[in-house]
Every structure is written in structure tokens, then in C-alpha cells.
Amino acid sequence: QSVLTQPPSVSAAPGQSVTISCSGTISNIGNNYVSWYRQFPGAAPQLLIYDDNKRPSGIPDRFSGSRAGTSATLGIAGIQTGDEADYYCGAWDNGLSAGLFGTGTKLTVL
Amino acid sequence: QVHLQESGPGLVKPSETLSLTCAVSGYSITSGYYWGWIRQAPGKGLIYIGSMYRSGGAYYNPSLRSRVTIALDPTSNQVSLKLNYVTAADAAVYYCARHYGTREPFDYWGPGSLVTVSS
Numbered sequence: 001q002s003v004l005t006q007p008p009s010v011s012a013a014p015g016q017s018v019t020i021s022c023s024g025t026i027s028n029i030g031n032n033y034v035s036w037y038r039q040f041p042g043a044a045p046q047l048l049i050y051d052d053n054k055r056p057s058g059i060p061d062r063f064s065g066s067r068a069g070t071s072a073t074l075g076i077a078g079i080q081t082g083d084e085a086d087y088y089c090g091a092w093d094n095g096l097s098a099g100l101f102g103t104g105t106k107l108t109v110l
Numbered sequence: 111q112v113h114l115q116e117s118g119p120g121l122v123k124p125s126e127t128l129s130l131t132c133a134v135s136g137y138s139i140t141s142g143y144y145w146g147w148i149r150q151a152p153g154k155g156l157i158y159i160g161s162m163y164r165s166g167g168a169y170y171n172p173s174l175r176s177r178v179t180i181a182l183d184p185t186s187n188q189v190s191l192k193l194n195y196v197t198a199a200d201a202a203v204y205y206c207a208r209h210y211g212t213r214e215p216f217d218y219w220g221p222g223s224l225v226t227v228s229s
Contacts (some may be wrong), residue, residue, distance in 0.1 A: 003155070035215035037156075044205055044222050045148075047155065050215040088156055092213040097170050099146070099158035099212075 022089030114220035201208030
């Protein structure tokens with residue numbers, strides 16, 4: 001089962017910034033856009049970033065994304081207690097002809 | 111506003127077929143977009159199951175392809191998922207979601223449907 005690799009957890013105090021990495025291969029992140037999803041406990045994932053760095057309507061500009069080579073990064077600035085959630089990256093894999101998600105990162109606000 | 115709602119039996123016996131339906135409102139499934147399924151085992155990450163387009167074109171996770179069927183029903187505007195020969199490893203929350211193209215993000219998700227596998 002191919003997956004995109006993320007750190008299991010990150011933490012930050014309110015007001016600080018944090019980044020979450022997502023590592024893949026040339027078959028997925030290396031040649032396709034990356035999206036990011038936020039998931040609160042007991043809820044469905046919500047699209048946070050698409051096309052590497054675009055934000056859907058309603059998502060504040062505290063959230064940013066970037067992609068370089070076979071890795072992508074989600075940035076969250078001005079951390080708030082309400083940001084505590086699980087974050088997943090996603091990308092299409094050309095070799096599998098299927099979607100892939102990251103292993104997920106739990107953000108803890110200290 | 112697009113709304114997706116999964117439904118189906120919450121309990122399936124081992125070796126039997128898991129069947130779920132996703133009712134879509136606010137958008138016709140024949141107007142475009144891929145309609146897909148993603149699952150999440152308790153405490154685990156998201157796993158892509160597959161997607162289908164109105165033309166019948168479909169993509170499936172290679173690890174599940176032999177057991178999965180996704181279908182679109184235009185008359186009821188619903189998307190269905192069938193997973194054959196389930197085991198305990200198939201117990202999960204199953205989400206239906208929409209994406210514009212194979213390389214596009216999932217922009218609308220249903221709340222999910224919990225499926226337990228047990229005799």
C-alpha cells in the first residue's frame with residue numbers, strides 16, 4: 001500500500017507557526033498537484049489547500065502550501081487552539097492510477 | 111450547496127458484501143465530476159478506494175480493485191459502493207466525496223458511514 005509520508009505529530013503554542021511535511025515520489029507529488037485536508041475528531045476531512053498553494057473560499061490565509069520536487073509542505077501561521085486536528089496531504093499517483101493520502105499528522109496546540 | 115450523505119448497514123458479516131449508498135443533493139452526478147469513496151479504519155489514516163465518472167470511466171485502488179464496484183445511478187442521483195468478501199480489515203468509516211478530475215482534490219465530502227465487520 002503506497003502512501004505519502006508525514007510526521008505523526010507536531011506541536012506549537014498559540015500564536016506560533018508550524019509546518020507539516022509530506023514526502024512522496026516522482027510518480028505522485030513529483031508530477032501532480034498536492035492538496036491538504038483538515039480533520040477534526042469524529043468529522044469528515046475538509047479541503048484546506050489545493051493545487052499546492054490555493055485556498056478554498058473561507059479558509060484563512062494563515063494556511064499556506066508549497067511543493068518542491070517530491071515533497072510538499074503545509075504551513076500554519078498564528079496557531080489557534082481551534083487548529084488542533086489531524087492534517088492529511090493528498091495527491092494522484094500516475095503509476096497506480098489512483099489517489100493517495102498521507103499518513104496523517106496530529107497537530108497539538110500547547 | 112452540494113451535499114453528500116452516505117447510508118447503509120452498519121454491520122456486515124465476514125465474507126459477505128458491504129453495500130453503501132451516497133445520496134447527492136445540490137448537483138447532478140451526470141453533470142460532471144468524479145464521485146469517489148475513501149475509507150478510514152478506526153484511529154488510522156485515509157485510504158482511497160476508487161472513483162467513477164459519468165461516462166463510466168473508473169479508477170480503483172489496486173489493492174482493492176478485485177473486490178470493489180462503484181456505480182452511478184442518475185435516476186436517484188446516488189453513488190454506490192460494493193466491497194465483496196469483507197474481513198475485519200475492512201471495518202472503517204466510509205466517506206463518499208467529489209473531485210473534478212483524477213488529479214483534482216476532493217472538494218465535498220459526506221459525513222461518513224461506520225461499517226463494522228463481525229459475525
